[in-house]
Amino acid sequence: MAKKCPTCKKGTPLWFISWADMATLLLCLFVILFSMSTVNATKFKKLQGTMKNAFGLNHSEQVNPVGGDSLVSVDFQQEIKLVQLIEKLDLMVNNLVDNGEAELKETESGIFLKLSKKTLFKPKTLEIHPESKLKLSQIATMLQSLRNEIQVTGLPDPSPPPHLAGLLNPWAAGVVEAQAIAEFLIGEGGIDPRRVRVVSPARKPGEVPGARHDPHEFVVEIGVMRTSEARGEGDSSVPADQ
Template identity: 30%
Template sequence: MSRKKTIQEVNEGSPDWLNTYGDMVTLLLTFFVLLFSMSTIDIAKFKAFINSIEGSSGILSGGSSIGDGSEVGNGINQLSNLDIYFDKTNEEEIQLKTQEELKQMHSDLKNYIQENNLEEEINVTLGNYYVVLTFKDGVLFDSGKAELKPEAIEILNKIGTQLSKYADNRIRFEGHTDNRPINTIRFPSNWELSAARAIAVAKYYIDELGFDPKQFSTEGFGEYAPIADNNTEEGRAKNRRVEIKILSKYVSYAVETEALQ
C-alpha cells in the first residue's frame, strides 16, 4: 500500500508577528509626528481642539464614544499647569512683540525729530509699554496758561504727521507741573492746569487734524509725578512738561493702564 503524502497548509499573507510589529512602528511614527507638530502648535487652535474632544460624541453621526468620553479629557485635565503654560507662552510672545514694536517706533520717532530739527523742543524715550514724547517747558504753553502758543502749532503739526502712522495704538496725553502753587479762578490748583494742558493738546489733534478721539486719553498729574528736583529752577523747568505716550498695540488696555500707574 502506498503512503499518502501529507499536504502542508501554507498560510497566506504576513506572519502574525509581522502585523504586530507593523502596528507598533506605525504608532511610534504617529507619536513622533504628533510631538513634532506640538512643538510648533498654535495654542489657540490646540485649546479649541481640546475643548472639542472633551466629553465629545463619536466621530460618526448617531454614534457615541466608548465610556463617558472623559478618558481623553481627563488625560488633558491631569496637566494641571496647562493653562499656566499657555498664559506664560502668550505673555512671552506679547512681550517680545511689544519690545520689537516699541524699539522700531522709538527709532523712527527719534530719526523723525532729528530730521525736522526738533531736538531742542522734544525728547524721545523708550518705556516698557510705550514710547514717550516729552515737550519741554515753554514749548507749547506760557507760564500758568493752557492756551497753545502760536509757535506750538507748527510743532504739533509736524509730530501729528508721525502720530498718524500709529492709528492702531492708544495715545495718552499727560500734563505735569512743578510744585509752585497756583490759585486762579480757572485753575485752583496745579491739577486743573496740568489736565487742561493735556486736553488742549489732545483736542487740537482731534479738532484740527482729524484724529479719532477713541484713540486718545488725557490725564493731569499736577506736581505729583516729578522727573527732577523741584528745589532748583532747572529741576522745576524739567517737571513742567507735556508728555505724549504712544502705547504698544500688543498690550491690552487693562494691562497698559495698570502698568502706567
C-alpha cells in the first residue's frame, strides 16, 4: 500500500516570504536608479533625508575615494546648498511671513526674500531695527558658504523717510533703502562686495507705486541668484532703472 503524502501546512511557504522581500527591494533599487538618471536637487535632498532617517544616521560623511576629489560636480553641490538655504530661511522668517511682513519664494533664477519697511527700518529713518540686524547677520553667515551672486533690489517706496521725500522719486528711494541693506551685509555681514549688486526694477509706463494694496510696503528684496559670477574689483556700479 502506497504511503500517504504528508499534509501540507496552510499558508505561504517561509521561503516565498524572503523571496518576495528580495524582489521588492530590487524593484525599489531600480526605481531609485531610474529616478536619479536625471538629477533634481530638491528630490535628491528629500531622498537623502529619507534614507538618513530610515538607517538612523545622525550625520552625513563625504567620501572622496579618488585622490581626495569630490565625485559630485561643483554646480550640483551649490544646488544642494541652495536647497538647504531656502529650508533655513523658511524657518527663520516663518513668523514674518505669517504676519505679512516678509515673502519667500524660489524661482529658476534663484531664491528671493522680500522684507517690509516696518520690519527693516525704524519709523521715518534708514536705521535698521536691532532684531532685523540679527536676522540679516544670520542670513549673511549662511551666504558666506556660497559663491552665488547676491542681488539686493530696491522696490518703489511711495512713502520714503522725510529727509528723502521731495528729493527722490519712489523708485530712487527704494534703491537708497536697498543700498542701506547691502552695506550692512557687506560691512557687518562680511559678504564680498564683488558678489553684491543693488538694482531697481524698471518702471512701467503710467505705474504709480502708491496704487498697490500692500499695507506693509515691501521695499527690499534680497535675491540669491543661481549664477556664481562676481564683478571685478573696480566695478562698483549700481544699476538702476528709474
